Amino acid sequence: MPQPRWExxxxxxxxxIRGYGTDPATAFEQAALALTGIVTGLELVKDSxxxxxxxxxxxxxxxxxDWLNALIYQMAIKKMLFSRFKxxxxxxxxxxxxxxxxxxxxxxxxxVEIKGATYTELGVFQTENEWVAQCVVDV
Amino acid sequence: xxxxRLERVSDFQWKILPQGKMQVPAIIFxxxxxxxxxxxxxxxxxxxxxxxxxxxxxxxxxPDAHWGYGFPIGGVxxxxxxxGGVISAGGVGFDISCGVRTLHTGLKPEQVxxxxxxxxxxxxxKIPAGVGSTGLINLNNHEMNEMLTGxxxxxVEQGYGLFKDLxxxxxxxxxxxxxxxxxxxxxxxxxxxxxxxxxxxxHYLEVQxxxxxxxxxxxxxFGIKLNDIKVSIHCGSRGxxxxxxxxxxxxxxxxxxxxxxxxxxxxLACAPIHSNLGKNYLGAMRAAINCALANRExxxxxxxxxxxxxxxxxxxxxxxxxxxxxxxxxQHLINGVSQELxxxxxxxxxxxxxxxxxxxxxxQNSGQPVLIGGTMDTASYILxxxxxxxxxxxxxxxHGAGRCMSRRQAxxxxxxxxxxQELAHQGIxxxxxxxxxxxxxxxxxxxxxxxxxxxxDQAGLARMVAKLEPMICIKG
Numbered sequence: 227m228p229q230p231r232w233e234x235x236x237x238x239x240x241x242x243i244r245g246y247g248t249d250p251a252t253a254f255e256q257a258a259l260a261l262t263g264i265v266t267g268l269e270l271v272k273d274s275x276x277x278x279x280x281x282x283x284x285x286x287x288x289x290x291x292d293w294l295n296a297l298i299y300q301m302a303i304k305k306m307l308f309s310r311f312k313x314x315x316x317x318x319x320x321x322x323x324x325x326x327x328x329x330x331x332x333x334x335x336x337x338v339e340i341k342g343a344t345y346t347e348l349g350v351f352q353t354e355n356e357w358v359a360q361c362v363v364d365v
Numbered sequence: 366x367x368x369x370r371l372e373r374v375s376d377f378q379w380k381i382l383p384q385g386k387m388q389v390p391a392i393i394f395x396x397x398x399x400x401x402x403x404x405x406x407x408x409x410x411x412x413x414x415x416x417x418x419x420x421x422x423x424x425x426x427x428p429d430a431h432w433g434y435g436f437p438i439g440g441v442x443x444x445x446x447x448x449g450g451v452i453s454a455g456g457v458g459f460d461i462s463c464g465v466r467t468l469h470t471g472l473k474p475e476q477v478x479x480x481x482x483x484x485x486x487x488x489x490x491k492i493p494a495g496v497g498s499t500g501l502i503n504l505n506n507h508e509m510n511e512m513l514t515g516x517x518x519x520x521v522e523q524g525y526g527l528f529k530d531l532x533x534x535x536x537x538x539x540x541x542x543x544x545x546x547x548x549x550x551x552x553x554x555x556x557x558x559x560x561x562x563x564x565x566x567x568h569y570l571e572v573q574x575x576x577x578x579x580x581x582x583x584x585x586x587f588g589i590k591l592n593d594i595k596v597s598i599h600c601g602s603r604g605x606x607x608x609x610x611x612x613x614x615x616x617x618x619x620x621x622x623x624x625x626x627x628x629x630x631x632x633l634a635c636a637p638i639h640s641n642l643g644k645n646y647l648g649a650m651r652a653a654i655n656c657a658l659a660n661r662e663x664x665x666x667x668x669x670x671x672x673x674x675x676x677x678x679x680x681x682x683x684x685x686x687x688x689x690x691x692x693x694x695x696q697h698l699i700n701g702v703s704q705e706l707x708x709x710x711x712x713x714x715x716x717x718x719x720x721x722x723x724x725x726x727x728x729q730n731s732g733q734p735v736l737i738g739g740t741m742d743t744a745s746y747i748l749x750x751x752x753x754x755x756x757x758x759x760x761x762x763x764h765g766a767g768r769c770m771s772r773r774q775a776x777x778x779x780x781x782x783x784x785x786q787e788l789a790h791q792g793i794x795x796x797x798x799x800x801x802x803x804x805x806x807x808x809x810x811x812x813x814x815x816x817x818x819x820x821x822d823q824a825g826l827a828r829m830v831a832k833l834e835p836m837i838c839i840k841g
Contacts, residue, residue, distance in 0.1 A: 236771040238404055238432040295611050302555050302604050305497045329497030336496035337801035339565040341459040341607040344434045345631035364459045365566050
């Protein structure tokens with residue numbers, strides 16, 4: 227079974243994020259790490275503070291975008307970056323714990339602010355042995 | 366893009382005839398070379414837009430068109446509310462009313478060179494830029510609603526900016542019909558600490574030098590002379606606009622079926638203009654337009670404060686302020702009859718020609734100043750709207766150079782700190798909290814802005830007036 231992991235993919239104006247995991251929840255967690263990776267190096271973000279996030283949506287792909295946008299909202303209003311996630315998805319309800327810290331301009335040197343997750347290149351699907359969750363993010 | 370898939374109308378106009386579900390043709394304004402460099406996604410997106418209900422004449426792409434979301438960036442489309450026309454949250458984008466304004470300084474290059482470091486530091490100190498930055502103004506609920514209905518006019522009444530700025534702003538600084546009640550608490554909360562901030566990504570504040578004049582008569586009307594120093598500010602509606610875009614995109618997507626709309630791409634989520642959802646979005650989007658106009662006015666106030674510190678008594682007059690992510694009802698001649706259409710400009714600048722009633726008296730003969738942003742070591746351009754443009758693409762032109770390389774590729778190719786040093790050697794001072802952000806915005810990641818602007822000029826979309834090169838660039 228492949229390890230959970232994340233990557234970025236190309237979009238001409240912006241950037242795509244992709245998470246891989248054993249189930250949708252793990253793939254969503256990995257995609258969220260890719261989201262932070264757009265802003266700064268993940269290794270620079272301490273996981274000292276916890277935030278709880280909940281979303282509700284029956285269609286899995288739309289739930290993925292809702293999750294990312296809920297996270298982007300928390301990043302924006304709390305001026306935080308997150309580096310660790312634990313997600314549970316059950317009957318269209320996603321509950322997540324996100325650990326991170328306040329943005330530190332000197333230490334994080336954040337490259338870009340994230341405006342929103344888009345439906346471009348959106349997909350949540352299963353391959354032979356793992357789940358993939360991906361979309362393009364507007365920065 | 367394979368040029369053989371297009372029909373040549375002229376050297377700078379190319380057509381895709383309606384096929385499949387396209388209601389109208391798609392038209393791309395660009396040179397042959399620009400077309401060949403364009404991503405195939407532009408073809409797909411400009412033709413998808415042509416499938417939307419109530420679209421009039423054609424789906425257009427400007428010379429800087431590149432792969433966007435739903436609409437190409439550099440996309441223009443107008444919809445007739447009487448023919449089931451739609452308004453699309455995706456067609457406006459997340460950064461509602463993002464735009465550019467340019468200020469005169471009355472300074473000459475030697476005056477700036479003498480204090481270039483100091484001025485760059487002062488601007489960087491005064492103007493909050495980048496991720497996590499907060500503005501000095503915190504709005505309570507009542508003030509937030511006042512700002513969302515008042516726009517730049519509200520900002521000026523609060524002491525940020527000058528009353529005489531207002532006539533030089535699209536919609537005189539305040540668009541009517543904003544409905545703060547349609548703006549969610551989340552959107553307002555996201556904006557609470559962001560008034561008067563620049564943002565990040567391709568947003569910037571530049572101190573620029575006029576290096577070339579193409580049209581002396583119009584330049585004189587605009588108040589532009591060779592070697593003038595100008596300031597250009599590129600930013601938008603900040604978190605409020607992003608949140609409104611996010612929320613309405615989802616609402617329009619899940620309700621599309623109910624409205625009988627078959628979306629060719631989820632990102633083209635839209636609603637009939639006359640539907641409740643369409644009206645609600647219009648009210649919220651107009652509030653975001655006012656937020657962007659207020660934001661640019663406050664950033665201008667901070668810019669004036671910074672200049673005042675270095676050049677006591679200096680006056681920075683506004684040349685013009687125009688948005689490039691927007692949808693507005695406008696009157697246009699269709700088969701000789703004036704009709705109200707909802708014109709979407711996604712990464713496209715309004716470029717009204719001479720004589721248009723919405724332009725200030727000063728620009729009645731010249732046409733509207735069209736402000737085109739370049740990159741941090743190339744050039745920006747000022748153009749003027751043409752009469753011809755009104756017939757070509759509803760009075761629209763390009764908005765910038767347009768990316769030709771992804772952010773990821775750019776960070777692989779350039780190092781931010783090295784780039785900042787190199788540009789300093791060339792006489793361009795960059796200030797940014799993020800070297801990686803600078804690398805992602807490297808000039809080489811963009812198309813050649815000159816080629817794009819020349820194509821806009823040759824296509825008749827707008828007329829080249831002046832070229833400006835950066836001396837100081839504040840990046841978020």
